[in-house]
Amino acid sequence: MHLPSALTPLRHPAFRLLWLANLCSNTGMWMQNTGAGWLMTSLAPSPLMVSMVQVASLLPVFLLALPAGALADIVDRRRFLIVAQAWIAAAGTLLAILTWTGSLGPWGLLALTFAIGIGTAMNSPAWQATTPETVPRHDLTGAIVLNGIGFNLARTIGPALGGFTVAAAGAEATFALNALSFAAVIVALVFWKREAPRATLPKEHFLSAIRAGLGYTRASPVLRAIMLRGFVFFLFAAALWGLLPLLVRQQLGLGPQWFGIMLAAMGVGAVAAGFLLPSLRSRLDRGATVTVAMVVTGGALILLGQAQHWAVAMLAMLLYGVGWLAGASTLQASAQLSVPAWVRARALGIYQLSTFGGLTLGAGFGGWGGEALGIGTALGLSGLCCAAGGILVRRYAIEAPPSEPTAENAPAPAVPKPEPVSQSLAALLAGDSGRVMEVVRYRIDPANRAAFLAAMAQCRQVRLRSGAQGWRLYEDVAHPEHWVEFWLMESWTEHLREEGRLTEWDMKVLAGAAALHRGSTPPRASRYLNVMPGLPG
Incomplete structure (x- = not known):
């Protein structure tokens, strides 16, 4: 029927x-x-x-x-x-x-x-x-x-x-x-x-x-x-x-x-x-x-x-x-x-x-x-x-705009991956770690500065939606083509959850920013663990 x-x-x-x-x-x-x-x-x-x-x-x-x-x-x-x-x-x-x-x-x-x-x-x-x-x-x-x-x-x-x-x-x-x-x-x-979703990480x-x-x-x-x-x-x-x-x-x-x-x-x-x-x-x-x-x-x-x-x-x-x-x-x-x-x-x-x-x-x-x-x-x-x-209040949009993010027609590069975790940190990361600072380094043609800043504004929202507690973008004063993006996650476990929280749209946003990187290798990503979280600052 x-x-x-x-x-x-x-x-x-x-x-x-x-x-x-x-x-x-x-x-x-x-x-x-x-x-x-x-x-x-x-x-x-x-x-x-x-x-x-x-x-x-x-x-x-x-x-x-x-x-x-x-x-x-x-x-x-x-x-x-x-x-x-x-x-x-x-x-x-x-x-x-x-x-x-x-x-x-x-x-x-x-x-x-x-x-x-x-x-x-x-x-x-x-x-x-x-x-x-x-x-x-x-x-x-x-x-x-x-x-x-x-x-x-x-x-x-x-x-x-x-x-x-x-x-x-x-x-x-x-x-x-x-x-x-x-x-x-x-x-x-x-x-x-x-059918409860299978969890590979702690609650x-x-x-x-x-x-x-x-x-x-x-x-x-x-x-x-x-x-x-x-x-x-x-x-x-x-x-x-x-x-x-x-x-x-x-x-x-x-x-x-x-x-x-x-x-x-x-x-x-x-x-x-x-x-x-x-x-x-x-x-x-x-x-x-x-x-x-x-x-x-x-x-x-x-x-x-x-x-x-x-x-x-x-x-x-x-x-x-x-x-x-x-x-x-x-x-x-x-x-x-x-x-x-x-x-x-x-x-x-x-x-x-x-x-x-x-x-x-x-x-x-x-x-x-x-x-x-x-x-x-x-x-x-x-x-x-x-x-x-x-x-x-009708001017406040309640639907995502249909337009694609930056560099929509460019090949979608892989999102920067972190370097391997050393054995000395493996045991520490298995428990409750302190904050994790995530860093991605970009090399951007100065002519693309405005486009890069627009892309990074979208990246900021992606990082914060995925659980980041703070986000910053820095430009090298002596070498204006060098940029550093970093954000903080509450713990290593929260960092591991981060990738699973990224939607297809989020991945496109990050890939659009990475597409503006100039160099033979992709932007380099690193992760830094606060190994002494009890100290001030």
């Missing part, structure tokens, strides 16, 4: 298994979010306290995204995910019991929502990093969009089920069903036969892994641009999440069923956008898609803020779902495609640090604005800022 293009990633069994399990858990999570938001309107019905439910859910992801990404890259990812799911299930069960017994107050609700957010924070980078392991690269963008469709399909079903469940059995029933839904994910992870240390992830991000202009645009988008789009329960209850005068229906309408718009995105990608690049998504999302928030009838609010929520899915999934796909496998979970964790930081601030400011200015005005201003922000 021929699948629609948006569903083709489901032909891969591992992806299909995890996708269905994630759909189940996301449905439960949206039911819980609906129950928690509505329960707070009874426990403490102020805009600030209701928005704090969203802050408590999002803040852990902001705080823990980076360490969670580092752990997901250096431990067994499957086991890590199982532990995270079990934590969420346990916290959800406790929340259900306390609500059922009448022992839960507003601050207890926030505390347990925060605990569930901790599990989500630990789970999220690892879960997203599994997608490239379950589909080939040519299906990766489609798989990420399909993940967004699944998330928003759950957003369509979950809030509606949550609203009716709250009306029929109370908020505690939504909390219990959420805890139960995570059992499906744990079962799927148990049955997933993950990275936790702090070293974090430093490497931060270093990669600093040296990746594309990833930094994705983070900036994601932060701006989510900062202003997040006002909806804290204010929607009160808008439904106070401005529209409707009950919990309608809260769920409004969220379901958003999910319908998001699912529709997911099916349209494959054809949209042939007309717009990813950057333009994000800009359009931010304008649509902003317009939807303005319309929602002025809504006095459920039909107008439903239309606004449909449009919001279209913009949200198009923007969020395009940014997520850009982040996934811009990073190599060795740093993927860490880089996605850092990306989430920026996006969930925007979500957390946006939800908090939305609640403050609802109290100070009114719900409709706060939503309208957020929408205006979202659309304007999308236009202002």
Whole structure:
């Protein structure tokens, strides 16, 4: 049977298994979010306290995204995910019991929502990093969009089920069903036969892994641009999440069923956008898609803020779902495609640090604005800022430029190799060494100085993305044709990891610089070990 293009990633069994399990858990999570938001309107019905439910859910992801990404890259990812799911299930069960017994107050609700957010924070980078392991690269963008469709399909079903469940059995029933839904994910992870990559080197240390992830991000202009645009988008789009329960209850005068229906309408718009995105990608690049998504999302928030009838609010929520899915999934796909496998979970964790930081601030400011200015005005201003922000940051490219690096038509010489390690250092290098200084010496025709400097600017980014802690380039004052490039690695083990971290693009960049070298032999590379690391300097 021929699948629609948006569903083709489901032909891969591992992806299909995890996708269905994630759909189940996301449905439960949206039911819980609906129950928690509505329960707070009874426990403490102020805009600030209701928005704090969203802050408590999002803040852990902001705080823990980076360490969670580092752990997901250096431990067994499957086991890590199982532990995270079990934590969420346990916290959800406790929340259900306390609500059922009448022992839960507003601050207890926030505390347990925060605990569930901790599990989500630990789970999220690892879960997203599994997608490239379950589909080939040519299906990766489609798989990420399909993940967004699944998330928003759950957003369509979950809030509606949550609203009716709250009306029929109370908020505690939504909390219990959420805890139960995570059992499906744990079962799927148990049955997933993950082929872990074979490692010839020791596992990275936790702090070293974090430093490497931060270093990669600093040296990746594309990833930094994705983070900036994601932060701006989510900062202003997040006002909806804290204010929607009160808008439904106070401005529209409707009950919990309608809260769920409004969220379901958003999910319908998001699912529709997911099916349209494959054809949209042939007309717009990813950057333009994000800009359009931010304008649509902003317009939807303005319309929602002025809504006095459920039909107008439903239309606004449909449009919001279209913009949200198009923007969020395009940014997520850009982040996934811009990073190599060795740093993927860490880089996605850092990306989430920026996006969930925007979500957390946006939800908090939305609640403050609802109290100070009114719900409709706060939503309208957020929408205006979202659309304007999308236009202002559109110049930051979220795709790597298609042009080839320096000397694209020149024969690609081998990357300079180090000289053999002497026997006297072999035993020392087998253990934990001190820093390693790597040096490459070039001889460059002075006429090619400008081209060489441009090539070395790209080389600097390659070295830093691969784990270098510092990089320098020196020109010989007496002999301007002589140049020395050097950079520092944390240890000999990190130096050994370096070559495996180089992508095909990185190799072309280094080869382009080497092609400018003048001489009968390639540029000479050397490695120097700090054999007395305890001394200052």
